[in-house]
Amino acid sequence: LVQCIGADDNAARMAEIETALRRHLFSNDLEVHFQPQIDLATNQCHAAEALIRWPRNHPLQVSPAMIASICDDRGMIGQLTQFVINTVLRQQMMWQAQGIDLSIGINLSAKTANDPGFAAQVAQACETWSLSPTRLLFELTEDSIVRNERATIECMHALRNIGCELSIDDFGTGYSSLTYLHTLPFDEIKIDRSFIQGLPQQAVSRAIVNAILALASGLKLEAVAEGIERPDEFACIQQNLPDCTLQGNLFCPPLSAADLRARLHTDTRFQPA
Ligand code: C2E
Numbered sequence: 572l573v574q575c576i577g578a579d580d581n582a583a584r585m586a587e588i589e590t591a592l593r594r595h596l597f598s599n600d601l602e603v604h605f606q607p608q609i610d611l612a613t614n615q616c617h618a619a620e621a622l623i624r625w626p627r628n629h630p631l632q633v634s635p636a637m638i639a640s641i642c643d644d645r646g647m648i649g650q651l652t653q654f655v656i657n658t659v660l661r662q663q664m665m666w667q668a669q670g671i672d673l674s675i676g677i678n679l680s681a682k683t684a685n686d687p688g689f690a691a692q693v694a695q696a697c698e699t700w701s702l703s704p705t706r707l708l709f710e711l712t713e714d715s716i717v718r719n720e721r722a723t724i725e726c727m728h729a730l731r732n733i734g735c736e737l738s739i740d741d742f743g744t745g746y747s748s749l750t751y752l753h754t755l756p757f758d759e760i761k762i763d764r765s766f767i768q769g770l771p772q773q774a775v776s777r778a779i780v781n782a783i784l785a786l787a788s789g790l791k792l793e794a795v796a797e798g799i800e801r802p803d804e805f806a807c808i809q810q811n812l813p814d815c816t817l818q819g820n821l822f823c824p825p826l827s828a829a830d831l832r833a834r835l836h837t838d839t840r841f842q843p844a
Pocket residue numbers: 606621622623634635636637639651655678679680710740741797798799800818819820821825
């Protein structure tokens with residue numbers, strides 16, 4: 572009985588979130604925050620990742636991962652991705668007018684990566700905003716690409732053909748077959764936070780991260796270390812991995828567009844906190 576009540580409660584909460592999410596998507600009042608990515612050698616920010624945010628001051632609290640997963644399950648992922656792309660492009664246009672030029676990473680779900688019309692939609696959106704697709708990078712997890720579906724491969728190549736960049740997100744945590752590394756045109760690998768967290772204490776994490784970096788270097792892919800949170804994690808990266816891009820709360824958490832602009836206006840370099 573307790574389990575049944577729990578399941579009912581859960582179903583009711585999910586229904587409430589889904590209704591609210593549909594409303595927010597319809598009225599465009601979700602937010603997109605941006606987390607800077609920093610060049611290890613220069614401390615300069617050259618790119619950022621777009622991350623969806625539930626509206627502040629809303630009585631429900633819904634995590635970004637849950638927003639993405641509900642959208643994926645309930646047929647709203649196309650709308651969410653379009654909202655994020657349009658928000659990013661509008662923001663890039665405003666930033667460029669203020670002298671800020673950032674490449675922006677956008678997370679893609681497996682379903683979007685399977686959509687044969689997706690690259691054309693991206694090209695159309697870029698044309699509408701008069702912006703170059705080369706300043707957009709799409710992040711896919713291994714689980715989205717490892718099935719090696721024809722539609723995904725075509726979608727990746729189509730995105731690359733219009734000039735977008737492609738990244739493998741959370742690298743090392745999904746089902747890795749590695750064959751996709753030579754069938755898909757990736758530009759970047761993002762090393763998952765779980766390996767970064769292990770760097771100070773675990774020799775095995777250091778070995779894995781070093782192997783990923785060797786792989787990235789051999790394949791001429793950029794490497795991004797994700798979720799750097801602590802000074803000792805950063806110290807290990809500095810000692811062992813001189814050639815990578817940094818993303819994590821130690822340098823800067825995800826910020827609203829206005830806060831990021833203000834931060835970049837003060838200084839375009841980011842130091843560990
Ligand atoms: P992700 O793409 O791997 O994004 C990185 C996550 O790591 C973000 O969580 C970011 O806030 C978090 N992070 C960055 N630095 C640190 C750190 O130093 N410490 C800790 N603890 N966390 C850090 P967030 O924003 O909660 O997003 C979670 C996931 O939700 C994302 O993981 C991505 O898979 C998904 N997601 C977010 N926005 C979107 C979106 O617009 N579309 C889709 N399809 N998925 C999205």
